[in-house]
Amino acid sequence: METPAETYREDGFTLARWQLADEPELTATVNGSLEHIGAWMIWATGGYTAEDSAEFLRTTRRAWASGETHDFAIRVDGAIAGAVGIMAREGGVEIGYWLAREFVGRGLVTRAVRVLTAEAFRLGAGYVEIKHDERNVRSGAVPARLGFTKVRTEPADKPPAPSCTGTNHVWRLARTPCSAPAAP
Template sequence: METPAETFTRDEFSLTRWQSADCAAVAAAVAGSGAHLADWVPWAMDGYTASDAADFLRLTHENWETGRAYEWAIRAGAALAGGVGVMTRDGGVEIGYWLAREFTGRGLVTRAVSLLVSDVFARGAGYVEIKHDEANVRSGAIPARLGFSLVGKEPRPDAVRPPSCAGTHHVWRLERP
């Protein structure tokens, strides 16, 4: 698959490739969302610092350059609303996402994922998968809304499980039309 665009712009939101200049905004968005994120993702469980944000941004740069993953900031106007990423898999991709607490319920992730699904299929991906903890009903509503099929369950790979998690991922899949 070819490398995706670094920026996508739609009506009231945009996706922009993460930059090192985003460090303070990432740290503030994650830290400000406290338990909202820590309930579901291990990387937010013990607080989130500027050092964590810098490590994340370094990793996203490395992943982009090697083609392992492509990640973008979700921006609502000038505000950092969250993040979305496309991880390459054999023959397809997996998409993951998160939102800062104050940006939930606006359809931002649904529209961002829809945009990226169209993009990865145009660039040759054979399928898209989305995985989420079975207790995270809001996260699971996104692939359901976008026409994905629930194809299975698997144990969460996390060594430390976030507090609200059931420990089982739902696996959703959409095949290229």
């Protein structure tokens, strides 16, 4: 897959490539939603420090340059609302996401995933997958809304966060001649 743009502007939000200068705001955003994010993301359990943010931002910068991962901040009125990323896989990509508590229920992740799915197909990905813990019903609603098909369950490849079972549902949307995810 080719490299995506660094910024996507949509009605009501922006997807922007992470910058090193985002560290203080990223740290504050995650810490402001630790209980919410940490329930599903192991990296957000037990606190999130400025060094955690700085390490993530350095890592995402290297991964962007190598084409391994393309991570974006989801911004609403300039503020970080969450994150979404495209991870290279054999023949396709995986999309992952999280949202700060105060931004849940606005359709932001669904719309962000729709944008990045269409872009992944435009840039040559053969498929897009989304994985989530079987208990994370809200996360699973995103691919369901966008026309993805649940194709399998599998063990999580990392130790599960507190609310997780360690079993992931895997959703897939394959590229077709007219690929575009369904409108929510």
